[in-house]
Amino acid sequence: xxxxxxxxxxxxxxxxxxxxxxxxxxxxxxxxxxxxxxxxxxxxxxxxxxxxxxxxxxxxxxxxxxxxxxxxxxxxxxxxxxxxxxxxxxxxxxxxxxxxxxxxxxxxxxxxxxxxxxxxxxxxxxxxxxxxxxxxxxxxxxxxxxxxxxxxxxxxxxxxxxxxxxxxxxxxxxxxxxxxxxxxxxxxxxxxxxxxxxxxxxxxxxxxxx
Amino acid sequence: xxxxxxxxxxxxxxxxxxxxxxxxxxxxxxxxxxxxxxxxxxxxxxxxxxxxxxxxxxxxxxxxxxxxxxxxxxxxxxxxxxxxxxxxxxxxxxxxxxxxxxxxxxxxxxxxxxxxxxxxxxxxxxxxxxxxxxxxxxxxxxxxxxxxxxxxxxxxxxxxxxxxxxxxxxxxxxxxxxxxxxxxxxxxxxxxxxxxxxxxxxxxxxxxxx
DNA sequence: TTAGACTTGCTTGTCGCTAACAAGTTAATT
DNA sequence: AATTAACTTGTTAGCGACAAGCAAGTCTAA
Numbered sequence: 001x002x003x004x005x006x007x008x009x010x011x012x013x014x015x016x017x018x019x020x021x022x023x024x025x026x027x028x029x030x031x032x033x034x035x036x037x038x039x040x041x042x043x044x045x046x047x048x049x050x051x052x053x054x055x056x057x058x059x060x061x062x063x064x065x066x067x068x069x070x071x072x073x074x075x076x077x078x079x080x081x082x083x084x085x086x087x088x089x090x091x092x093x094x095x096x097x098x099x100x101x102x103x104x105x106x107x108x109x110x111x112x113x114x115x116x117x118x119x120x121x122x123x124x125x126x127x128x129x130x131x132x133x134x135x136x137x138x139x140x141x142x143x144x145x146x147x148x149x150x151x152x153x154x155x156x157x158x159x160x161x162x163x164x165x166x167x168x169x170x171x172x173x174x175x176x177x178x179x180x181x182x183x184x185x186x187x188x189x190x191x192x193x194x195x196x197x198x199x200x201x202x203x204x205x206x207x208x209x210x
Numbered sequence: 211x212x213x214x215x216x217x218x219x220x221x222x223x224x225x226x227x228x229x230x231x232x233x234x235x236x237x238x239x240x241x242x243x244x245x246x247x248x249x250x251x252x253x254x255x256x257x258x259x260x261x262x263x264x265x266x267x268x269x270x271x272x273x274x275x276x277x278x279x280x281x282x283x284x285x286x287x288x289x290x291x292x293x294x295x296x297x298x299x300x301x302x303x304x305x306x307x308x309x310x311x312x313x314x315x316x317x318x319x320x321x322x323x324x325x326x327x328x329x330x331x332x333x334x335x336x337x338x339x340x341x342x343x344x345x346x347x348x349x350x351x352x353x354x355x356x357x358x359x360x361x362x363x364x365x366x367x368x369x370x371x372x373x374x375x376x377x378x379x380x381x382x383x384x385x386x387x388x389x390x391x392x393x394x395x396x397x398x399x400x401x402x403x404x405x406x407x408x409x410x411x412x413x414x415x416x417x418x419x420x
Numbered sequence: 421t422t423a424g425a426c427t428t429g430c431t432t433g434t435c436g437c438t439a440a441c442a443a444g445t446t447a448a449t450t
Numbered sequence: 451a452a453t454t455a456a457c458t459t460g461t462t463a464g465c466g467a468c469a470a471g472c473a474a475g476t477c478t479a480a
Contacts, residue, residue: 015448015455022456038337044439054458059440061456123333126395127248137396168408175389175405182388183381185336186347195385198378206412225428225475232429254466264431269467271429 019061025051026058027072034117039124044068066131069121073132076118077139080107093154094207097147097173098200104177105196108184119181144170154207161209173203229271235261236268237282244327249334254278276341279331283342286328287349290317303364304417307357307383308410314387315406318394329391354380364417371419383413 029051033042044065045055062068084103088096107115125136147170154160180195239261243252254275255265272278294313298306317325335346357380364370390405 013448018448019456036338038339040337041339043437045437056440056458057456060458063440065439120336123336123392126330126333126392127250128246129248129251133396140393140396168404171390171393171400171405172386172408172412175393175409176382176385177389178392179385179387179389180381182333182336182392183350183385186343186350190381194378195381198382199385202382202412202416205416228475229429250465253464255464266431266467267429270431273467275466 022051022053022057023061023071026053026061026068027075030058030068030072031113031117034120035113039120064131070132070135073118073121073135073139076114077135079114080118083107092150093157094150094159094204096150096153097203097207100147100150101196101200101203105193108181108192115181116185119185122178123182123185140174144174147173151207158209160207163210164207169206172206176202232261232263232267233271233281236263236271236278237285240268240278240282241323241327244330245323249330274341280342280345283328283331283345283349286324287345289324290328293317302360303367304360304369304414306360306363307413307417310357310360311406311410311413315403318402325391326395329395332388333392333395350384354384357383361417368419370417373420374417379416382416386412 026047029047030042033046033050037046044058047068048055048057051057058068062071080103084100087103088099091099121132122136124130125133127133144167148166151160151164151166151169155162155164155166176199180192180199184190184192184195236257240252240257243256243260247256254268257278258265258267261267268275268278272281290313294310297313298309301309331342332346334340335343337343354377358376361370361374361376361379365372365374365376386409390402390409394400394402394405
């Protein structure tokens with residue numbers, strides 16, 4: 001297998017830089033490998049070597065394969081949340097929900113490999129033995145709570161039906177998101193943008209006060 | 211690891227019976243192991259031995275781990291479809307959609323291990339290297355098409371809004387189902403029955419003619 | 421019916437690969 | 451120069467997969 005990344009030509013001066021670069025290169029390699037080969041094909045040896053290092057460095061840095069995936073998820077989760085936060089800004093209620101929908105859709109287009117890697121790990125995480133399932137559960141719970149908060153704001157503003165239970169409706173919305181992305185991963189022919197548009201329309205319809 | 215199943219005391223007389231019993235015992239063992247240990251922990255050795263046979267029989271029967279999972283899914287899919295068909299009967303339109311929802315919910319209660327094993331494999335199937343992804347994709351596509359047909363019937367009968375695109379709405383409904391089950395698997399504390407009830411209410415609301 | 425040939429079900433031996441850990445080497449910091 | 455951190459290499463147990471062999475069941479012919 002050819003090396004898709006290379007060790008830096010000018011090695012960084014400090015240990016911290018050297019270490020950080022190695023970790024980040026290996027995370028990037030892992031994302032590419034997850035997209036190309038799946039979880040099984042993403043071996044620690046392949047991660048290290050395709051990042052330009054030895055077969056053992058990934059283990060040394062992350063302790064275990066699960067440790068690496070945990071770190072990978074932490075990073076992608078943080079990137080997504082930062083992006084979402086920037087785009088939602090001071091919005092709340094319906095508007096925030098719509099922007100969140102669009103942020104997801106745009107990630108599919110702009111960072112498809114990162115999103116796919118994240119979902120591959122999410123869906124792989126429900127193995128009873130999985131060590132990073134708690135990370136996934138916590139992230140999803142926080143996302144749902146954020147959505148529920150937006151719904152509450154929208155109710156106060158009168159733009160969302162007060163008959164709705166925010167926490168439960170957030171769960172339904174989040175389920176739609178996950179289910180759509182799953183079906184897209186299983187069948188890449190699926191028109192994801194159309195599905196996102198339909199989901200958005202349905203959400204608006206369900207939120208509307210009578 | 212103790213053996214949860216045992217080889218039959220009275221060995222069946224014919225080769226065909228012997229073989230069928232072995233295959234079925236190993237599939238059952240695999241379902242239990244998937245629930246207890248996940249995909250990784252479900253080794254071919256454990257499957258064979260916990261069914262009362264040798265470490266090599268699962269490989270011999272199913273060719274590979276993927277082959278075994280393929281067969282497992284084929285069986286569980288068939289069981290589910292049979293059950294669904296029995297319960298839906300001659301119903302169509304809204305009524306059929308509601309019965310399908312209830313059938314799913316009841317499976318969660320009556321065959322939790324079978325359902326969980328199925329979902330573990332579904333979610334594990336989107337590995338690029340997965341050999342049983344096509345099975346999953348085809349099953350889901352057929353289920354969606356069945357739902358779309360019910361929606362079309364409901365539109366003809368005037369009980370479902372004619373503004374709806376059946377194929378696309380079926381995708382949305384199916385996504386909800388998958389997403390809810392995923393979140394339940396990640397967090398078993400989640401109130402699945404409540405989520406199913408909410409999903410049903412939302413479906414009715416979305417289908418309703420203006 | 422029954423003895424030997426044949427077929428099928430099952431077990432054991434083995435190989436290459438993996439994750440993980442330990443021990444060693446090289447590079448940076450003090 | 452001494453110490454610490456980053457990285458590489460050696461090694462082990464366990465995995466899936468395949469091949470070879472053994473045992474149980476089935477068939478055929480006298």
